[in-house]
Every structure is written in C-alpha cells, then in structure tokens.
Amino acid sequence: MISDVEMTEATNIKSNLHLVSQQIEALALQYQREAKNVRLLAVSKTKPISALKAAYDAGQRAFGENYAQEAADKHLALSHLTDIEWHFIGPIQSNKSRLIAETMDWVHSVDREKIARRLNEQRSSNLPPLNVCIQINISGEQSKSGILLSELDSMVDLVASLPNLQLRGLMAIPAPQDSHETQCAIYQPLAQAYLELAKSDSMIDTLSIGMSGDLSAAIQSGSTMVRVGTAIFGERDYS
Numbered sequence: 165m166i167s168d169v170e171m172t173e174a175t176n177i178k179s180n181l182h183l184v185s186q187q188i189e190a191l192a193l194q195y196q197r198e199a200k201n202v203r204l205l206a207v208s209k210t211k212p213i214s215a216l217k218a219a220y221d222a223g224q225r226a227f228g229e230n231y232a233q234e235a236a237d238k239h240l241a242l243s244h245l246t247d248i249e250w251h252f253i254g255p256i257q258s259n260k261s262r263l264i265a266e267t268m269d270w271v272h273s274v275d276r277e278k279i280a281r282r283l284n285e286q287r288s289s290n291l292p293p294l295n296v297c298i299q300i301n302i303s304g305e306q307s308k309s310g311i312l313l314s315e316l317d318s319m320v321d322l323v324a325s326l327p328n329l330q331l332r333g334l335m336a337i338p339a340p341q342d343s344h345e346t347q348c349a350i351y352q353p354l355a356q357a358y359l360e361l362a363k364s365d366s367m368i369d370t371l372s373i374g375m376s377g378d379l380s381a382a383i384q385s386g387s388t389m390v391r392v393g394t395a396i397f398g399e400r401d402y403s
C-alpha cells in the first residue's frame with residue numbers, strides 16, 4: 165500500500181514534470197530549437213526512492229544523482245526498472261569512482277585525468293562504455309570543479325584514448341546571474357567550444373547546461389540536456 169503522503173507526492177511530481185516539459189517546449193520554440201533536442205534529466209539527489217518511482221511512472225527515464233553511495237543504492241533499489249538511464253553529476257572522489265563506474269550510464273563531471281583513468285579501468289568491458297561529459301569551469305563557476313577551456317583539447321584526447329569511456333560532450337554549473345543576458349554571455353564561450361567539438365566527432369551530442377533557475381538562458385545557449393531538480397521534486401532538505 166502506498167500512503168496518502170506518497171500519493172500526493174506522486175501527483176505533484178507528475179504535474180511538475182508536465183510543467184517543466186511544457187516550459188522546455190515553449191523555450192525551444194522561442195529560440196528556434198527543436199524541443200526533442202533538449203532532453204530533461206530529473207535530478208533526484210537527496211530524494212527518496214518513492215519520488216523517483218513517481219517520476220518513472222509519469223514517463224521520466226533519465227535521472228541525475230550527486231553522491232556516489234546514494235546513486236549506487238538507488239540503482240540497486242530500482243534495478244528491476246531496466247530502462248532507467250543513470251547520470252552521475254556530482255564531484256567525484258577517487259575512492260568512489262568504482263561505485264560510479266559500476267552503476268552509472270553517464271558521468272557529467274569528469275574534470276581530472278586521474279578520475280578519467282580510474283573510471284576507464286573500473287568500467288567492466290561487459291558493460292557499454294560509460295558516457296562522459298567533461299566539466300568546464302566557466303566564469304562565475306559556483307565550485308572549484310571543472311577544467312578551463314584552455315585545457316579542453318588535452319582532456320578530449322585523453323578521454324578518446326580510453327576504450328571504456330565514450331565522450332558525449334561538455335557540462336557546466338555556473339553561478340546564477342541576475343539577468344538572462346549575463347547568463348547567456350557566461351555560456352557563450354562554452355557553447356562555442358561545444359559546437360567546435362561536435363563538428364569534429366559525430367558521437368558528441370550533449371551540452372549539459374541549465375538548471376531549475378536558468379532554463380531559458382541555457383536553452384538559448386544551445387543546451388541539449390537540462391538538469392532539473394527543484395522544479396520537479398521540490399526543495400531539498402539538505403545540500
């Protein structure tokens with residue numbers, strides 16, 4: 165039996181997912197993009213299994229997690245739902261890379277050579293290659309994560325040399341800005357670097373930018389995957 169609280173939670177999540185999808189469609193139209201080229205990643209960090217299940221039942225398949233142990237636990241708890249796509253989007257400690265390599269389908273936060281090498285070694289060759297985005301520290305970055313754009317070429321070459329990783333694109337987490345224009349200006353060099361990279365390699369199809377607060381600037385700047393937590397699952401209690 166599911167409780168009344170879980171029932172209300174499920175109804176809210178379903179309607180929020182619908183609203184966010186509508187918002188993405190409207191923004192895509194506004195900026196002359198195809199809505200199908202802007203995927204929605206549901207960021208479920210700190211949220212209970214019941215919340216993920218509710219989103220799944222509403223049709224959501226791609227989920228983003230930030231903490232390796234929590235991600236691995238959720239992966240195990242929902243392993244019967246074999247069409248879920250698991251994305252790791254948080255900072256990676258080297259002692260947690262194995263959990264990530266063994267359970268995730270994507271990692272958006274690769275920003276160190278050592279981590280790329282460990283993920284490659286720890287990814288079983290029985291599994292499909294781990295899809296990887298390189299995290300870039302663009303100006304206004306909230307944390308110290310991410311490489312500089314000037315370091316991108318050597319990181320791309322490294323990832324390309326690792327057989328159990330498949331490079332898919334770039335990711336960034338800029339600090340929220342007051343205006344749409346400033347947010348777009350901050351995204352501009354990243355968007356440019358992404359387009360150049362995508363030109364050189366047909367497997368590169370992912371620019372992972374945009375969160376609940378800056379969907380509009382991210383979609384205008386060419387985002388192909390927005391990572392939305394709060395607008396789907398509500399405020400988080402911690403982090």
Ligand SMILES: *Cc1c(COP(=O)(O)O)cnc(C)c1O
Pocket residue numbers: 207209230253254337375376377391392393394395
């Ligand atoms: C938490 C988080 C998100 C989602 O943020 P919201 O503001 O809740 O939409 C997106 N990306 C990363 C890397 C995050 O850590």
